[in-house]
Amino acid sequence: MRPKIVLFGDSITEASFDVGGWGAALANCFCRTADVVLRGYSGYNTRWVLKVLDRVFPLKSQTQSLSLASPSNVVAVTLFLGANDASLPDRSSAFQHVPIAEYHQNLLAIIAHFKALWPCTVILLITPPPIDEDGRLRYPYGENPSGLPERTLESAKAYATACLEVGREACVPVIDLCSKMQSTPGWEKLYLSDGLHLTAEGNRVVFEEVVEALQKEGVSPEKRTVDLPLLSEMDPNDPLKSFQLLP
Template sequence: MKIRQTLLMELAQISGSLVFNQIHSNGIVNPSYRMRPQIVLFGDSITEQSFRSGGWAAALADTYSRKADVLVRGYGGYNTRWALFLLHHIFPMGSAMPLVAATIFFGANDAALLGRTGERQHVPVEEYKENLRRIVQHLKNCSPTVLVVLITPPPIDEHGRLEYARSLYGDKATKLPERTNEMTAVYAKHCVELAKELGLPSINLWSKMQETEGWQKKFLSDGLHLTAEGNAVVHEEVVKVFNEAGLSAPKMPYDFPHHSVIDGKNPEEAFRNLCTGV
């Protein structure tokens, strides 16, 4: 309830009608008050690919069309250790950007196994949890009221990973998967535990997807990355968490007037306090 109340107050400050009355003495609206609220999606390749056709970020941008800007900051192959180097570039301290929500979606690469083809990406699970904590702390330092949602890595279809490797390398492909569902479960568990410790919402994608029979092929395209159906699951879960926290798209104001309230004979009235030069 506390998260919901503070988020609603933040939205009122950024997007509400009172905000648009903050005008300089020269009559020009402060640009920071006219910016849409921003939702940043920070993660690995599953986030990087999410603006593709059928992707969960593309669907989220549609859900929040004219209400908030959805920004994808996904970096294929990255783990949480490498993500820390990007924090001050993606979320600079003192920035005027009206950040209202962020998803943190790492772990699939951290959980790569030592001694396998992906060991360069491996991060020990305790360090993974601490890295997530540092990411959250930085976001809260940037914007104390920002809604931060932790998302666990999805489950791993080991057979699907081996099939994918064979499709790329043929007989030279590895005979052992570079990730296992069992190990990924450990990282998912620590992600959810951290969210509880910090009082943040989380999405246990590892568990959620395995509730569906045949999840291996239904939700995963190569044993790791998401199909259109898998992307739909992420979109649905993110919207559900946002709604519960008070970031409901239908209840958010448009950035500028809906066409239905614009008088065809006197359109400037609808924009007088919102736009320069009116």
């Protein structure tokens, strides 16, 4: 049974199989060794996620869950939420806002759910990305006549910090994407297409960070069993021998 890597999050996860996306790159990287399962829900915050978590990943009747046939079958799950929670409560995306203390508690609850469901699975937190406020004003979601961005860099940083704290509390690794991206000059346009979502370069950063973080936790294509003999390992004089040797 081929193991799975589950990607769980908001639109930055949902769009991760678009051209140059980090999810597709991960699926390609783990080709023949693990299936990458996409569970991205555009616009969702941690409050909404908690309303549906047991539908997406049921604790009971696990065999009937979303094709995640066996608990031990999921080797890793990425948990990438907070960009919507961090919408400001008095701006145009207020309906997506979740107070930071609740965000913190919600992330802990999601992690507790994963630990109950998959005790041996690597849970990998990813902080929300930084926000380019100029980009948010140029590409608003819906109408925004206020002239004020619905998300700010300051708020994104605060939620990223909360995410890092959750990682320490729950003893799970965290990719500090917010800091990582800001360490490159010009990150605003280089990594973000609309001040929030990822460019191809931004996708590359997330992909590389996820691969590195998973590797640190012992999850890498090299350490996993390849599904069926590789062409390069077959004997051209007797290729069928490879199949006779299968256990």
